[in-house]
Amino acid sequence: MDTKTPSTTNLTDAQRIDWLRLIRSDNVGPRTFRSLVNHFGSARAALERLPDLARRGGASLHQRICSEAEALAEYSASAQLGVSLIAPGEAGYPPRLAVLDDAPPLLGVRGAREVLMRPMIAIVGSRNASGAGLKFAGQLARDLSDAGFVIASGLARGIDQSAHRASINGGTLAVLAGGHDKVYPPEHEDLLAAIIASGGAISEMPLGHAPRARDFPRRNRLISGASLGVVVVEAALRSGSLITARIAAEQGREVFAVPGSPLDPRAAGTNDLIKQGATLITGASDVIQAVEPIMERPIELREPDEEALAPEPDASDRARIVSLLGPTPILLDDLIRMADASPAAVRTVLLELELAGRLERLGGGLVSLI
Amino acid sequence: MDTKTPSTTNLTDAQRIDWLRLIRSDNVGPRTFRSLVNHFGSARAALERLPDLARRGGASLHQRICSEAEALAEYSASAQLGVSLIAPGEAGYPPRLAVLDDAPPLLGVRGAREVLMRPMIAIVGSRNASGAGLKFAGQLARDLSDAGFVIASGLARGIDQSAHRASINGGTLAVLAGGHDKVYPPEHEDLLAAIIASGGAISEMPLGHAPRARDFPRRNRLISGASLGVVVVEAALRSGSLITARIAAEQGREVFAVPGSPLDPRAAGTNDLIKQGATLITGASDVIQAVEPIMERPIELREPDEEALAPEPDASDRARIVSLLGPTPILLDDLIRMADASPAAVRTVLLELELAGRLERLGGGLVSLI
Numbered sequence A, B: 001m002d003t004k005t006p007s008t009t010n011l012t013d014a015q016r017i018d019w020l021r022l023i024r025s026d027n028v029g030p031r032t033f034r035s036l037v038n039h040f041g042s043a044r045a046a047l048e049r050l051p052d053l054a055r056r057g058g059a060s061l062h063q064r065i066c067s068e069a070e071a072l073a074e075y076s077a078s079a080q081l082g083v084s085l086i087a088p089g090e091a092g093y094p095p096r097l098a099v100l101d102d103a104p105p106l107l108g109v110r111g112a113r114e115v116l117m118r119p120m121i122a123i124v125g126s127r128n129a130s131g132a133g134l135k136f137a138g139q140l141a142r143d144l145s146d147a148g149f150v151i152a153s154g155l156a157r158g159i160d161q162s163a164h165r166a167s168i169n170g171g172t173l174a175v176l177a178g179g180h181d182k183v184y185p186p187e188h189e190d191l192l193a194a195i196i197a198s199g200g201a202i203s204e205m206p207l208g209h210a211p212r213a214r215d216f217p218r219r220n221r222l223i224s225g226a227s228l229g230v231v232v233v234e235a236a237l238r239s240g241s242l243i244t245a246r247i248a249a250e251q252g253r254e255v256f257a258v259p260g261s262p263l264d265p266r267a268a269g270t271n272d273l274i275k276q277g278a279t280l281i282t283g284a285s286d287v288i289q290a291v292e293p294i295m296e297r298p299i300e301l302r303e304p305d306e307e308a309l310a311p312e313p314d315a316s317d318r319a320r321i322v323s324l325l326g327p328t329p330i331l332l333d334d335l336i337r338m339a340d341a342s343p344a345a346v347r348t349v350l351l352e353l354e355l356a357g358r359l360e361r362l363g364g365g366l367v368s369l370i
Helices: A013-023 A030-040 A043-056 A068-080 A113-117 A131-146 A159-166 A186-198 A215-225 A240-250 A265-275 A284-296 A315-324 A332-339 A343-355 B013-023 B030-040 B043-056 B068-080 B113-117 B131-146 B159-166 B186-198 B215-225 B240-250 B265-275 B284-296 B315-324 B332-339 B343-355
Strands: A083-086 A107-111 A120-124 A150-153 A172-175 A200-203 A229-232 A254-257 A359-363 A366-369 B083-086 B107-111 B120-124 B150-153 B172-175 B200-203 B229-232 B254-257 B359-363 B366-369
Touching: A013 A030, A013 A043, A013 A068, A030 A043, A030 A343, A043 A343, A068 A083, A107 A113, A107 A186, A113 A200, A120 A131, A120 A159, A120 A215, A120 A240, A131 A150, A131 A159, A131 A284, A150 A159, A159 A172, A159 A186, A172 A186, A172 A215, A186 A200, A215 A240, A229 A240, A229 A265, A229 A284, A240 A254, A240 A265, A254 A265, A254 A284, A315 A332, A315 A343, A332 A343, A332 A366, A343 A359, B013 B030, B013 B043, B013 B068, B030 B043, B030 B343, B043 B343, B068 B083, B107 B113, B107 B186, B113 B200, B120 B131, B120 B159, B120 B215, B120 B240, B131 B150, B131 B159, B131 B284, B150 B159, B159 B172, B159 B186, B172 B186, B172 B215, B186 B200, B215 B240, B229 B240, B229 B265, B229 B284, B240 B254, B240 B265, B254 B265, B254 B284, B315 B332, B315 B343, B332 B343, B332 B366, B343 B359
Parallel strands: A120 A150, A120 A229, A150 A172, A172 A200, A229 A254, B120 B150, B120 B229, B150 B172, B172 B200, B229 B254
Antiparallel strands: A083 A107, A107 A200, A359 A366, B083 B107, B107 B200, B359 B366
């Protein structure tokens, strides 16, 4: 077990279906989900208010709200595949993932749930890795696994595959970009079956969701978020593994990189990470030495959400706030300063716009109109 | 020219011969030389006192003092080979080397003296380097040379040779471990001839001195000392290049290391340097970016030597100080505290012991009896 896990939650069956309906409704992401539940007190209450909020945000099309029947169908199909839908704080939800701002409200979990509560290290890297890279990834995964860590990765070809295979006995976690029934790449169905026998697989996507390109960076935040740190084994410049490393740093996770010759383009990304401050590692002991002090500390819970919403803002406030927004991203704090309205009113208008599918949140507190 | 070089010195011919006699006398190293000249006012005055000091230190054998005839002979043989004997602060003495605590009082300089006044970068590494390492060293030397830096190295096989060859046109410095007439390895005579045509070679050793194993670490301090920073290209664990890197760090020089695969034993030393804080580089621009701010600053002169010596210490003080010493190294500061004598008296006794060949200075202020 990861040390000092946060306090446990347990949803009732009815709550779980409400949560599933809310997170599967149009334009509701993890942050919006949390904001709605905090403000309205429950997912059910939020569901009742969704159409009104989206209308006020100027939804041009009808906002699709997930029906109870749809949620029940997904719940039962998931169960048939052995997938449990688990909330942060419940057993089987990786503890470090549970405390992220944008932790999925419900995570589809398949396999040995107790394994997912143990300390994890992510190993990621190129799909077209060199023989040396594959060998190193396997050795590192085996050594970390022997030391008691669960190895998290993305089930891709190359480094991911090597890391999973070498840690199957000790327990490894495959983090999927699509639904549990849409394994990518398809030829890794057998690898996945072997992984869940003694480890696990997680996804925040509904069954039937085939992964699109944009789902991979979104998925990568779960790989790093579940882990104490991320090891990048081989990566060219501008590769997906570097996105994972950036997200890991933003999440406060350790970033480790394996060095390589400057003449090897597959090491350009990892060498660059080290230049930017990632820790150079040449073996498992370097990783263990760095994460041991972190494992001693309790897992930090999210600060309680203090960002209150307002009752329906008046029309002139809303118009002024919308007029300050545009396609160029603006900081939320700047917007609040310029809007001459209460922070709660600004947040409420942004939530309305978001539910109407008109607002994009870009991270780092930046927002823009779509 | 390196920016803001320290003030210039010019010895008279007679002074130069006195300096040569003093530094070529038994048990007189650069630090002892400086201490003697500071205390007695000139090399000539120090030479007169040497036999007495060594006797007081308990010299078991007669201390050989370099005669005027020997010094004149070395001076003239050096001139015949095109080697000038140059003091710190004189034209042709690399300015950054001149300000070291243990700068050679006279440096044998051959070749284009003005080149040796320009900013330098050292490139060092394995003698049995890989093809990739040799290629990288050549490319790096060429790029740094094109950017106006002189490349300093040790004329060895492997990385050194590659770095010298690639920077011959722009000017490169070979730092020798033996006398100018005892080139090592002998097959690099031709390379050395090409180097001094547009660059230079330096040695602190007399003509005729064939380099022994222990001369190489001593020589390495000149490679790093003359340079803004040292790049280690390929190095196994416990290799000579790592000694150069350690000395460079002690001298306050930048230490750069080229990364490599953890599976390549020739990269183990450089990866280890990066773990210990050396800057990972993958090309010349990384080096230039790091040294540019240093080039802007004036070269720091040594603090004036405030460490006065005493007149002849009394016999009981001397006996007490000697009894506190042994083969186990002790800090000079601890010795002064425990000796119940003035710091000047302690320093004087140590100088006497050193001249008698009975004391070893181990760096970091540690001394021990031999």
